[in-house]
Amino acid sequence: MAITIDGKNYDETKLSEEVKSSIVQVSNLQSRQKNLTVEFDNTKVLINHHRDIITKGLTDEALVKDEKKEETKQ
Numbered sequence: 001m002a003i004t005i006d007g008k009n010y011d012e013t014k015l016s017e018e019v020k021s022s023i024v025q026v027s028n029l030q031s032r033q034k035n036l037t038v039e040f041d042n043t044k045v046l047i048n049h050h051r052d053i054i055t056k057g058l059t060d061e062a063l064v065k066d067e068k069k070e071e072t073k074q
Contacts, residue, residue, distance in 0.1 A: 002009040003023065012020065 001012045003012050003015070004010075005023075015023075
């Protein structure tokens with residue numbers, strides 16, 4: 001079976017077990033990287049969504065009064 005790497009075809013039967021194992025590892029890691037990228041992008045969307053909810057839900061009445069101003073008034 002031929003394996004194409006960098007545009008060149010290689011006879012798999014003539015490759016060492018170490019090289020074949022590394023080819024499998026690279027393929028698995030590329031798939032994992034793609035999945036992590038998708039998950040990262042989805043996480044950014046969710047963070048922005050929840051930031052919007054927080055921003056819209058913060059009210060002036062929930063603000064804590066500045067304690068220093070309160071002390072000077074007394």
